[in-house]
Amino acid sequence: MAQKAIVIGASGYTGAELARILSHHPEFELTGLYVSSQSADANKPISALYPQLRSICDLPLQPLPEDLTAIAQNADLAFFGTAHEVSHNLAPIFLKNQCKVFDLSGAYRVNSAEFYTQYYGFTHQFPELLNRAVYGLAEWNHKQLADADLVAVAGCYPTVSQLSLKPLIENNLLDLNQLPIINAVSGVSGAGRKASLTSSFCEVSLNAYGVFNHRHQPEISTHLGAEVIFTPHLGNFKRGILATITAKLNAGVTEQQIKAAYQQYYANRPLVRVYENGLPSIKAVEFTPYCDIGFATKNGHIIIVGAEDNLLKGAAAQAVQCANIRYGYNETLGLI
Ligand SMILES: NC(=O)C1=CN([C@@H]2O[C@H](COP(=O)(O)OP(=O)(O)OC[C@H]3O[C@@H](n4cnc5c(N)ncnc54)[C@H](OP(=O)(O)O)[C@@H]3O)[C@@H](O)[C@H]2O)C=CC1
Numbered sequence: 001m002a003q004k005a006i007v008i009g010a011s012g013y014t015g016a017e018l019a020r021i022l023s024h025h026p027e028f029e030l031t032g033l034y035v036s037s038q039s040a041d042a043n044k045p046i047s048a049l050y051p052q053l054r055s056i057c058d059l060p061l062q063p064l065p066e067d068l069t070a071i072a073q074n075a076d077l078a079f080f081g082t083a084h085e086v087s088h089n090l091a092p093i094f095l096k097n098q099c100k101v102f103d104l105s106g107a108y109r110v111n112s113a114e115f116y117t118q119y120y121g122f123t124h125q126f127p128e129l130l131n132r133a134v135y136g137l138a139e140w141n142h143k144q145l146a147d148a149d150l151v152a153v154a155g156c157y158p159t160v161s162q163l164s165l166k167p168l169i170e171n172n173l174l175d176l177n178q179l180p181i182i183n184a185v186s187g188v189s190g191a192g193r194k195a196s197l198t199s200s201f202c203e204v205s206l207n208a209y210g211v212f213n214h215r216h217q218p219e220i221s222t223h224l225g226a227e228v229i230f231t232p233h234l235g236n237f238k239r240g241i242l243a244t245i246t247a248k249l250n251a252g253v254t255e256q257q258i259k260a261a262y263q264q265y266y267a268n269r270p271l272v273r274v275y276e277n278g279l280p281s282i283k284a285v286e287f288t289p290y291c292d293i294g295f296a297t298k299n300g301h302i303i304i305v306g307a308e309d310n311l312l313k314g315a316a317a318q319a320v321q322c323a324n325i326r327y328g329y330n331e332t333l334g335l336i
């Protein structure tokens with residue numbers, strides 16, 4: 001029997017991608033879409049906001065009631081495409097009612113109360129859930145995901161950054177005395193659907209932001225187990241992230257060893273595509289669930305280029321990939 005899936009925050013960019021993917025999914029049945037109780041979009045069909053969903057998904061965006069018990073009890077799994085603090089508050093209610101949670105926000109990604117006060121500006125109330133949460137970097141946490149009931153899907157920049165660096169770090173190919181430097185450019189959809197001055201058409205250009213203080217730096221370092229320098233940039237395109245990562249190789253490391261390390265981890269992971277030659281671009285991955293990786297080496301250094309669609313491998317597609325793993329389905333089910 002199909003598992004009943006719901007999406008909270010369904011009118012947002014990642015929520016709409018979840019609605020699209022789940023509408024086609026052969027095993028998960030999309031049974032409800034929800035927005036906040038005060039939402040300006042309450043009760044509209046999602047296809048009124050996203051016309052590309054017409055006849056694919058016309059479910060209404062239901063305002064969340066105060067008491068969430070019935071919604072949680074009637075769903076097997078819930079995807080949260082909501083702001084960090086909203087997800088933080090929703091998760092315990094759903095878990096208490098035996099509904100599995102796949103949270104796209106940062107609310108459960110790092111097991112440290114201090115991290116939330118410093119980088120997210122709120123005090124985390126649920127340390128026991130931080131302990132229980134499994135980090136949803138799908139290619140690396142298959143085993144833990146297989147019996148997780150709270151999945152903290154990895155962030156968009158952290159996904160492409162870690163998928164690019166982890167095989168080399170695990171195989172001790174990098175000289176980490178020189179910190180890997182990650183420069184990444186994101187499309188504007190990374191900032192969500194809500195109007196803001198920085199993401200308005202005439203303001204968007206190409207600029208660095210969050211220099212030395214973006215919350216994804218500690219997320220990346222914590223889960224990589226290595227310090228990095230991370231600088232995000234906002235670009236004037238809608239979707240996709242391109243990360244250019246510079247690192248120092250350990251003495252004597254060859255291209256062959258680097259290729260072998262990527263092969264070792266990704267040969268059987270269909271949603272990471274490692275290039276034999278050349279470097280990926282956003283064009284190669286937009287509207288797809290893949291993360292593409294290419295690299296070049298010279299004079300003891302490596303430049304790795306990783307690309308993904310921030311809304312898909314960086315969010316909604318990875319969330320469904322994690323749910324597929326949780327339920328024992330092929331990880332690409334409903335995604336390719
Ligand atoms: N955009 C991206 O590339 C990525 C985003 N993420 C994370 O995913 C989450 C969603 O991001 P994104 O889709 O961009 O965000 P959006 O701003 O586009 O959407 C947010 C959604 O949450 C709804 N919402 C707001 N308040 C509440 C509430 N109290 N209860 C229920 N629903 C509420 C909004 O609808 P309404 O206000 O009408 O109620 C809307 O549907 C965020 O935590 C973000 O950090 C993760 C990876 C990538």
Ligand SMILES: CC(=O)N[C@@H](CCC(=O)OP(=O)(O)O)C(=O)O
Binds near residue numbers: 105106154188192234
């Ligand atoms: C372009 C842009 O603004 N991007 C967002 C990151 C995307 C996101 O929502 O972050 P999570 O992956 O942690 O949920 C930012 O820098 O805050």
